[in-house]
Amino acid sequence: MRFDIVTVLPELLESPLNHSILKRAQERGLLHIGVHDLRAYGLGRHRQVDDYPFGGGAGMVMRPEPLAACIRQMQSERTYDEVIYLTPDGTTLNQALCNRLSLSENLLLLCGHYKGIDERIRQKFVTLEISIGDYVLSGGELAAAVLVDAVTRLIPGVLNDETSALLDSFQDGLLAPPVYTRPAEWEGMSVPEVLLSGHEKRISEWRHEQSLERTRVRRPDLYERWRESEEAP
Numbered sequence: 001m002r003f004d005i006v007t008v009l010p011e012l013l014e015s016p017l018n019h020s021i022l023k024r025a026q027e028r029g030l031l032h033i034g035v036h037d038l039r040a041y042g043l044g045r046h047r048q049v050d051d052y053p054f055g056g057g058a059g060m061v062m063r064p065e066p067l068a069a070c071i072r073q074m075q076s077e078r079t080y081d082e083v084i085y086l087t088p089d090g091t092t093l094n095q096a097l098c099n100r101l102s103l104s105e106n107l108l109l110l111c112g113h114y115k116g117i118d119e120r121i122r123q124k125f126v127t128l129e130i131s132i133g134d135y136v137l138s139g140g141e142l143a144a145a146v147l148v149d150a151v152t153r154l155i156p157g158v159l160n161d162e163t164s165a166l167l168d169s170f171q172d173g174l175l176a177p178p179v180y181t182r183p184a185e186w187e188g189m190s191v192p193e194v195l196l197s198g199h200e201k202r203i204s205e206w207r208h209e210q211s212l213e214r215t216r217v218r219r220p221d222l223y224e225r226w227r228e229s230e231e232a233p
């Protein structure tokens with residue numbers, strides 16, 4: 001799978017995309033990430049990429065020409081399943097959308113900055129607009145890193161233990177159960193007996209009960225949705 005990311009701040013993406021699981025996925029050839037500096041497509045001697053908003057108001061808006069030139073260059077090299085604009089007014093990212101995106105071959109991600117990008121770029125090129133939650137970030141870069149991380153871990157072969165993505169919170173619509181490691185006794189607190197029993201069936205039943213209870217208490221909205229999906233024929 002390949003991500004191409006268009007940004008005015010490529011340095012902001014370097015570290016989060018080059019460690020741990022994302023690093024290993026790239027080394028294994030399962031993931032390719034191209035980071036593209038929009039400044040290279042900027043206008044004039046100063047490589048300008050933004051300008052004042054028509055109609056007035058605070059902040060700058062990203063001009064259409066550099067973005068269009070960059071997107072067209074990318075599209076001349078490969079076909080994209082989606083051209084995604086990261087924006088707080090997009091649809092909220094969730095696990096279902098991550099699952100869907102993980103089936104893609106190539107994704108093009110556009111990071112906005114300042115007051116956002118000229119609306120005409122959204123109309124002409126963007127096929128999907130995604131927010132990572134109801135709060136405002138300074139730009140789309142950290143949101144793009146979140147999206148790449150959440151989607152990459154769903155690509156077969158990326159995680160060491162193939163089953164472990166299936167046990168993530170949300171993957172079955174429930175929160176994950178509590179986990180413990182050694183020591184079995186720590187500062188007067190012990191690990192639930194069942195986890196030390198070696199009894200696989202009882203352990204998986206316990207984990208499922210814990211998942212249900214945790215979801216019911218912490219996320220009643222998810223719990224109701226899960227119950228509805230369970231009773232569907």
Ligand code: 6GU
Nearest residue numbers: 086087132133135137143
């Ligand atoms: Cl995708 N961009 C910005 N700037 N802020 C956000 C966001 C995206 N998602 C949540 N907040």
